[in-house]
Amino acid sequence: MEWVILLIVGLLASSLGSLIGLGGGIIVVPALLYFGGLSWFGHVSPQVAVGTSLFTMIFTGLSSTLAYMKRKTVDYKSGLIFLIGSGPGSILGAWVTEKLNLHSFSIFFGIFIIFVSIVLLLKDKLKPIPYRKDKGIVRTFRDNEGKSYEYGFNPFVGILIAFIVGFLSGIFGVGGGSLMVPTMILVFFFPPHVAVATSMFMILPTSVLSSITHVVLGNVNWLYALALIPGAWIGAKVGVYLNSKLKSKTIVLILRTILVIVGLQLIYEGIIG
Template sequence: MEFVILAFIGLFSGIVGALVGLGGGVILVPATLYIGVNLGLIEGITPQSVVGLSVVMMIFIGLSSTLYYMKTKTIDYQSSLIFFAGSVPGTLLGAYVNKGLNLSSFNLYFGILLIAISTLLLVRKYLKPVRWFVDHGRQRTFTDNRGETHVFGYPIWFALLLTFGIGFISGLFGIGGGSIIVPAMILLFLFPPHVAVGTSMFMVFLSAIVNSITHISLGNVPWLYTIAVVPAAYFGARIGASLNQKMKSETLVTALRITLLLLGVRSIISSLLG
């Protein structure tokens, strides 16, 4: 039964993660913790093991999504590599700090993070893009399938600093970082939305490899459970990436931010009661 539950969580995480560029961990981590710890339906689940499971899953979500976005030519590889370079040291530090968190502390900090991400998704469309980073940074161009040319960019120093912080969050909580980097790319660096998602998923793929190596070395990966999660997440990511090109994701984003808000509140309450 637990493998069926994990497969379903993995499938949903893959679809949502690839569709809006979140990476999937922001779905898998709270869902698995709740079902495993609170409901007792999955044995051996701890904050460390669920983060280990999440980062391994994100390798395959990132790979599946990247292969699709390569075909649609919506990945800015140079930006991905710059963002990846900034995230690596943060990822390593976050994974190291993770081993010192007990369940109560993890629930509290993760709940605050989920509420922050939900708020960011809520206000994203009301915020005006900031041209300063483009005007004072490295500029890039992208021509979409309608022939419209988009100019975007960023100061490299700021991109490295930002992705260091995102990498730390990714290593600490096992989320892909796309939930933060995608709005930042759109609002601060003026990335076209589809390019932001494709670039984010390539960065998620690269970062998840480093993140996984770290958590494997710490013994955090429940390998048996990856048998259920990884194939389902990979297939889900293919679905999500395909849907990204065919539909507006605003409806899903609205449902997602409400879900994240509720999960965040529940996680904080669980921490306080525990």
């Protein structure tokens, strides 16, 4: 029964994650914590939930990256620049997780989830901040329809933001795309589909680095990870397909509502102990 539930969780989380660039961890971690509190399900600590989620996201990132590579929407050079910050940040975050107990983790993670839902609400309402071509890197991209885009960013600012995102990813077991994608769109002027694809490309090495740390710390439940991986792999393919077929506004609305409910529940559980 546990395997079936986790297979479905992996499928749904990865589908939504790769569709809008979240990575899926923001769904997997609360799910593991919830089921871990039930008598018929094995106990899951916050550290194990985070470590298992990040290990699973290696396969989500790999599957979706391979699919986005075929669509030629990944900005490899920018992704590697951001990785300079997100890599060390994710390792540091993984170590910090060890210092959090269940109650404090629930409160902080609940606040983080609600913040992400607010970001999802505002990202379509805000206009990108103009960038100065003489102050950083300039990129051009032409999509399959022949439409050309120009965007750019300051490498130092990009690496700093990526470090913060990687740090939060390592702490909470999320892919980081929930913050990185809006930043890439609003601050760095990335085309949305390039931002999502590049975010998933970043999630792969970031998850590998933080997962290694969690493996060393003994924070990965291998049985649960093996149950999540098949759904995560298939779900990533589904999300990439839907990304090219659907307008994600309705899905984002549903996800945002779910995140608020989950976030408030986690904060409540953390406070009442």
